[in-house]
Amino acid sequence: MNKLAWLLAALFLAIAPHLTHMPLWVGPLCLVLGAWRFSVERRHARLPNKWLLLLLAATATAGVFSHYLTVFGRDAGVALLVVMIAFKLMEMKSLRDTMVVIFLSYFLVITGFLYSQSIPTALYLLLVVLITTVSMIGYSDVKDGLAAQPRLRLAGVLLVQAVPLMLVLFVLFPRVGPLWGLPKDAHTGMTGLSDSMSPGAISQLISSEAVAFRVDFDGPPPQRGGRYWRGPVLWDFDGRTWSTHRPLDDAPAQFTPQSAALHYTVTLEAHDQRWLFALELPVTLPPGSRAGSDFQILAQAPVRQRLRYSLASHTQYRFGLELGEKERQRALRLPAGGNVRSIELARSWRDTLKSPHAIVNQALAMFRDDTFFYTLNPPLLGQQAVDDFLFNTRRGFCEHYASSFVFLMRAAGVPARVVTGYQGGEINPLGDYLIVRQSDAHAWAEVWLAQQGWVRVDPTAAVSPARIESGIAAALPNTELPFALAQLDPTWLKRARLSWDLLNNNWNQWVLGYGQERQSRFLSRFHAMLASWQGMAVAMVTSVAALLLLIALWMLWHAPQRGKDPVRAAYLTFCSRLAHRGIARLPQEGPADFALRAMRLRPDLAAQIDLITQLYISLRYGGQRGDAGELKRAVRRFRP
Amino acid sequence: MTQKLIQQTIDQVSRIVLGKDRQIRLALACLLARGHLLIEDLPGVGKTTLAHVLAKTLGLDFQRIQFTSDLLPADILGVSVYDRDSAGFKFHPGPVFTQMILADEINRATPKAQSALLEAMEEHQVTVEGETRPLPHPFFVIATQNPTFQIGTFPLPESQLDRFLMRIELGYPDAKAERALLQGKARRELLAGVQPALQPQELEALQRSASAVFASEALLDYIQALLAFTRHSPRYLNGLSPRAALALLHAARAWALIGGRDAVLPEDVQAILPAVAGHRLHGSGEFSGESSAALIAHLLAAVPVP
Known part of the structure; x- marks a missing residue:
């Protein structure tokens, strides 16, 4: 009875993290089956007929299939596993069946890591492993010779004894390609910048505290105002949404550095997109990646694992002095029809003002001097989005300003484009690195001026200089801030948050980042043979054997309690x-x-x-x- | 002195029960540890003779009760009968009021009759018609039973088996002993000539010496290791109880005394373990068919001497 309670507790704790991404009926089904098993045990009733079980299990499998249209892959596989474990409870007769359920429970714990590999997840799943072990001890202790507390202690001892083996396996288990990876569908629902920008797209990201990437500078980091992390460059506008239909694939444009190079290493979180982020503008590219003439860096494949790359950038530069005809046309193209008032305004600037430079300043002055507001909750825009924003609502977030600014520039005959990425980031003084979060997402503009080439213009800075100089939290009124960003951070809380991020960073770098490449680099330092996976496998088997031998010797030595008497x-x-x-x-x-x-x-x-x-x-x-x-x-x- | 008395007793018994030295010593150890003895074997291997000769050699009053399926509790405990002279009921004590009882074929009687005797064994007193009467001192029960696979038996439940300190089996004599048996006089004649080897106070003194045999910490460790093994191993249906633990210790002490030692050795525990624990352990699950000898052998082999 007591044992069953422990087993059910272990199972439910293992299932709980999966509840959010399984079909809604799976959780209640598990509860019902668990309660059924419990009452069978308590009333010494009979277990259900095997044909009934077969029917129910087949129905549930069909349910999983109809939800995912497959039973393979991460999500469907886990849902099927959970359902089958719950049904296994109903045909658990002998000790052997119970052990099967217990081992399945251990396996279920592993599937938790397919969804999250963070420290809290690891700690939580360790707890589940402990409870599962307690229940296994309970079932092995057929005479009930141990109370709950000694069982718990014994389980703890077992886990501690497993630590050396775990370390050996962690260090030496060969991370061989297809065997060592996540199922294909394990990457849905990642947050990050998308390849298009419509009103509201970036302000949604702002509420996410998730880390986009972390940066380790070799020297002192640049000032906050200079930290523009270049991401997707958007050329095409359909009146509402900016995107890039057809990437530029000509050779990277040359640029002339005008400041010293900064060297740094970026650890990018997986975001399931191909682009990589670099401080404007990079002179080197991460291995295997390429950049178009607009300096959008693309990796060969979507980034589905945390990625580390080292770069050098110059924050002062001059680039794109020559503008090709095709590019100029693209940088001036406007959607046909609509937004008439804005076009009129821009044309009036073009006619009255002499230089493109003056036009840019005129637009910035408008944002600065007229009653424009920087807000996270802008009103919805109508069909004529740019007109609506510039003349009616006048409340917007960075994407509104960047979008309407580029629109005005193009209408006034100044080549312009939208650049998205991140701006700023928080320095963690504890580990001396920079944290860039999703809430630092930003959009700005680039205009092409003769003799100067492409020049970055940030219209948001005109509306709200604080956004660029102090970060998003300082730029928004307190009432508008998402909870996670609220400025009520007392110092200790802030410190705790930064310590936590440092811990996470180390965890990422040393535990999760220990992949194929790091492993072979680390191991080949000890012996050349260890660079290949065959060598690792041999070393792993030998170390495990040696470790077991050591433990056996230790136990033999201690068994007769020599020396005590x-x-x-x-x-x-x-x-x-x-x-x-x-x-x-x-x-x-x-x-x-x-x-x-x-x-x-x-x-x-x-x-x-x-x-x-x-x-x-x-x-x-x-x-x-x-x-x-x-x-x-x-x-x-x-x-x- | 002690050794001489013990040796005399053993010699005298083994003159009549031939070739059963070990069983005689076990039976004697059982009596010295103030426990009751159950002898289980086929008819005709000398169970009754052993009980009888033990009683005579120890100089005890002896009664034999033949258990049958129509035996009533009153046949054992006694009954009150109206006495005309005193114009009242007078209690006529039953055969239980004696120092040594041979309860022959105890599993032929109904549970009701069995329990009458078994209560007396535990309490050393009987309650008849509301009056509690003490039993003589010392008080021993030697019961014999046929193997339970024989027809017409009421197997003793575990709780009652537990009241016997030891259960021993006699088995067939070896060829040499059997030849001596065939050539010698009838056992009945020999029995008639048996003289007590011990005085009542000598028996009492021996019992006191037995309980004074020293049991060291190391030995108690060993006993506890044995107990723990039966309690944790899935081979046994139930572990040995604390009462069984005491039985082990007392029997081991008596065995050490018979062996002429003043301290108990692990070997003493090992020697009496089959007799003391054999009827208290049952196989569980896949081991449920295992004989008690095999279960004990496994126990002995599995627990190292600390």
């Missing part, structure tokens, strides 16, 4: 000397029996054996306290 120790020496002569005492053999047998085998030693045994018996069993001296001397003289 001098009488016992002397007698064991005597026994081992006889054992060397081929007369080994059986563990269950009492001293008198052993002496009789030994004397029969070695009559020449009879007197000595008899003396030692008599002394031992009288000291150990006869209740004669104290002096083991005579026994020790007799044993010392005993050299068979």
Whole structure:
């Protein structure tokens, strides 16, 4: 009864993290089956008929299939596993069945890591492993000789004993390609910038505290205002949404650095998209990636695992002095029809003002001086989005300003494009690295000016300089902030948050980041043979064997409790000397029996054996306290 | 002195029960540990003779009750009968009021009759018609039973088996002993000539010496290891109870006394373990068919002497 409660608790704890991404009916089904099993146990009722079970299980499998249209892959596989474990409860008759359920429960714990590999997840799943182990001990302890507390302690001891093995397996298990990866569908629902931008797209990201990437600078990091992390560059506008239909695939444009190079390493979180982020503008590219002339860096495949790359960037630069005709046309194209008032306004600027530079300043001045507001909750825009924003609502977030600014520029005949990415980021003084979160997502503009090339213009800075200089949290009124960003951080809370991020960063770098490449680099430092997976496998098997051998030796050494009792120790020496002569005492053999047998085998030693045994018996069993001296001397003289 | 008395007793019994030295010593150990003895074997191997000769050798009053399926509790405990002279009921004590009882074929009687005797064994007193009467001192029960696979038996339940300190089996005599049996006088004649080897106070003194045999910490460790093994191993249906633990210790002490030692050795425990624990252990699950000898052998082999 008690054992079943532990087992059910372990199972439900293992299932709980999956509840959010399984079909809604799976959770209640597990509960019902668990309660059913519990009542069967309590009322000593019969388990359900196997045909009924077969029917129910088939129905549930069909349910899983109809939800995912497959039973393979991560989500469907886990849902099916959960459902089948719940049904297995109903046909758990013998100890063997129970052990199957327990091992399935361990397996279910592993599937938790398919969804999250964070520290809290690891701690939580460790707890589940502990409880599962307690329930396994409970079922193995058929006579109920142990109460709950000793079981818990024993489970703890078992887990601690498993730690050395775990470390060996962690370090040496070969991370071989297809065997070492997540199922294909394991990457849905990741947050991050998308390849298009419509009003509201970025403000949705702002409420996410998730880390986008972390950066380790070799020298001092640049000022916050200079930290523009370049992501997707958007060229095409359909009146509402910015996107890039057709990437530029010509060779990267040259640029002229105008400041010293900054060297840094980015650890990018998986975001299931191909682009990589770099400080504007990078001189080197991460291996295997390429960049178009607009400096959008693309990896070969979507980033589905945390990725580390080192880069060098110059924050002052001049680039794109020559603008090709095709590019110019693209940078001036406007959607046909609509937004008439904005186009009129831009045309009036073009006609009155002399230089593109003045037009840019005019637009920025408008944002700065007219009543425009920077807000996370802008009103909805109508069909004519740009007109609606510029002349009616005048409340917007960075994407509104970037979008309408580029629209105005194009209408005024100045080539322009939208750049999205991240701006700013928080320095973690504890680990001396930069944290860039999703809430740092930003959109800005680039205009092309003769003799200057592409120049970054951030219209948001005109509306709300605080956004660029101090970050998003300072730029928004307190009432608008998502809870996670609220400025009520007392110092200690902030410190705790930063410590937590440091811990996470180390976890990512050293535990999760220990993949194929890091493993072979780390291991080849010790021996060249360890660079190949075959070598690792050999090393792993040998280390595990050596470790088990060590544990066995340790247990053997401690089993007779040598050294604790001098009488016992002397007698064991005597026994081992006889054992060397081929007369080994059986563990269950009492001293008198052993002496009789030994004397029969070695009559020449009879007197000595008899003396030692008599002394031992009288000291150990006869209740004669104290002096083991005579026994020790007799044993010392005993050299068979 | 002690050794001489014990040796005399053993010698005298083994003159009549031939070739059963070990069983005689076990039976004697059982009596010295103030326990009751159950002898289980086929008819005709000398169960009754052993009980009889033990009683005579120890100089005890002896009664034999033949258990049958129509035996009533009153046949054992006694009954009150109206006495005309005293104009009242007078209690006529039953055969239980004696120092040694041989309860022959105890599993032939109904549970009701069995329990009358078994209560007396535990309490050393009987309550008849509301009056509690003490039993003589010392008080021993030697019961014999046929193997339970024989027809017409009421197997003793575990709770009642537990009241016997030991259960021993006699088995067939070996060829040499059997030849001596065939050549010698009839056992009945020999029995008639048996003289007590012990005085009542000598028996009492021996019992006191037995309970004074020293049991060291190391030995108690060993007993506890044995108990723990039966309690944790899935081979046994139930572990040994604390009462069984005490039985082990007392029997081991008596065995050590018979062996002439003043302290108990692990070997003493091992020697009496089959007799003391054999009827208290049952196989569980896949081991349920295992004989008690096999269960005990496994126990002995599995628990190392500390």
